[in-house]
Amino acid sequence: MSQAPLLKAQPAALDALDAALLDLLQRDATLPVRALADRLGTSPATCQRRMAQLRESGVLQRQVAIVDRRLVGRPLTVFVSVELDKQNAALLTQFEQRMAAEDAVMACYEVSGEFDFLLIVSAESMEQFHAFTREAFSSSHNVRNFKSMFAMNCSKFETRVPLRATAGR
Numbered sequence: 001m002s003q004a005p006l007l008k009a010q011p012a013a014l015d016a017l018d019a020a021l022l023d024l025l026q027r028d029a030t031l032p033v034r035a036l037a038d039r040l041g042t043s044p045a046t047c048q049r050r051m052a053q054l055r056e057s058g059v060l061q062r063q064v065a066i067v068d069r070r071l072v073g074r075p076l077t078v079f080v081s082v083e084l085d086k087q088n089a090a091l092l093t094q095f096e097q098r099m100a101a102e103d104a105v106m107a108c109y110e111v112s113g114e115f116d117f118l119l120i121v122s123a124e125s126m127e128q129f130h131a132f133t134r135e136a137f138s139s140s141h142n143v144r145n146f147k148s149m150f151a152m153n154c155s156k157f158e159t160r161v162p163l164r165a166t167a168g169r
Contacts, residue, residue, distance in 0.1 A: 012059045016165040017042065021050055022060065026160040029063040066159060069122055076123040077106075077151035081115035082137070085144040092116070095142065104132050115147075 014022070020040055024031060033051075037044040054060035069075060084095060092110065099108040099119060107120040123129040129148075137143040 011166060012057055014059075014163065014166050017046075018050060018054065018059075019163040019165045021047060022054065022163055023160075025051075025060070025063065029065075074122045074124050076125065076129055077154070078119075078121045078123065078129055079149040079151070080119040080121055080133075081111075081147045081149075082117040082119060082143055083114070083145040084116045085142050087116060091142055098136070098141065102132070102136060104128075115145075 017040060021036065024036055024039060031039075033044045033047050037047045040047065051060065069077065082095075084091060095117065096108060096110070099105045099117070104121050104123055105119055106122050109118045110116065111118045121129065121132065123132065133146065133148075137146050
């Protein structure tokens with residue numbers, strides 16, 4: 001597997017309309033195009049074109065529903081710090097790909113410091129989380145150590161990225 005060099009992501013140039021459109025979509029992605037256009041003071045065709053451009057550029061990655069984990073039987077949220085035994089580009093990528101394939105893993109961040117990765121894991125129960133750790137972090141998967149922190153309460157959970165217009169369009 002060839003490794004692409006790490007590139008610094010360049011921020012997209014967003015004008016005020018792009019920023020306002022993205023803010024509305026982040027708050028409620030179910031809004032019809034006509035409603036978006038009305039709120040933005042523009043035409044539906046302009047909204048559709050801008051949304052298509054934002055998707056094509058990768059700024060708008062996907063539109064999803066946010067589900068209350070507790071109400072669907074996954075009340076356990078665990079932050080897991082993972083230290084790999086060996087680190088090189090191929091092994092880091094291999095770990096990321098394995099975590100991406102795990103349904104229980106909600107997020108996987110490569111981090112600096114004592115650990116290599118920080119995961120957010122959602123589980124139905126302690127037993128299910130334990131089974132996940134046995135499978136995902138076994139010695140055959142290059143994990144030297146992991147530490148789990150269990151969420152006791154969540155006073156804020158937000159997916160909305162604060163935006164402002166930048167030079168561009």
